Amino acid sequence: MSGKSQAGIPWREDLMANTGRSGVGAAFVAMLTSPGFAVITTWRIARMLRFQTRWGHQITWLLVRALMRRGCYISVLAEIGPGLILPHPTGVVIGEGARIGRSVMLYHNVTLGRRAWDEPGCPTIGDGAVIYTGAVIVGPTSIGAGANVAANAVVTRDVPPHSVAAGAPARIVRSEAPGRLRA
Template sequence: MFDNIRADLAAHKGNWGAQGFWAMVIYRFGRWRYTIGNRWLRMPFSLLYKIAFKAVQVVAGIELPCEVNVGKGFRIDHFGGVVVSGFASFGDHCVLRNGVTVGLQRTDEPKAPTIGSHVDIGAGAKVLGPITIGDHVEIGANAVVIQDVPPHAIAVGIPARVIKKGDTS
């Protein structure tokens, strides 16, 4: 757990005050508590996690449940309005900005995006449904992504259209 927290601090450029770092500390704690095999020993840590999770949700406006699979170097660059579904997963070195939602497209279909490595998600973007976002993708500010995005592409607009990097058309 502490190695991951050190890496998270480095991803947040050593800024202990970054609300994204706070969310990552609580996330790592939530994942760590599942390593405690005895249910009765785990229960007080689960209560502490739930309280701390809610505190970060209220104070920082970041909802990052410990059920999410997050790769190394994950960073929440700006705080406020960040909501990530517990069904989502992220590769390494992803960046989320304020107002980003990564979640379900429909509540009757509990499937969220699978996001590759080195993905940069702009402020206010919504990435929804059982879709796959490839590696080295940039998602523009306020884009609404509801379809797969191949590697090395940019997604912009509402609904998002996909442009290959370097394509001028």
């Protein structure tokens, strides 16, 4: 679960994942027309600047505030792999310490964080996982590669790769071979 693409610039994969296009012109258009791409790009800039420049901390604070105005919170201490897809980024909360793999899709109102502010451990989301609307994943929980978490599920235990978790509390409702999983 690497945070950098082969080119070293994850936003290129974010752009391709969110819009199916590439290039600087497409990125400019996507910043105006794709809320998900705009959110993840703003987060990547904030994360990059937080300790880079004399004013990095202040600029990071302003960028995080801009994300919050869009209705989501993504900690600059989270680790997010390239190709994150946010079809509807409103209500998305990604707490500090959360780890997200490559090509993950998070729908709106998804929460990834600790069980309580004073408890250690945050979720780890494997490559290619899909987390549907309203899902809450808390604690030192691992969502396997290619797994799906159903809408409004509350996940407090690990979900194996290529499985579907649903319910509150979530339980495994289906487990299939890689490439055959249907949501």
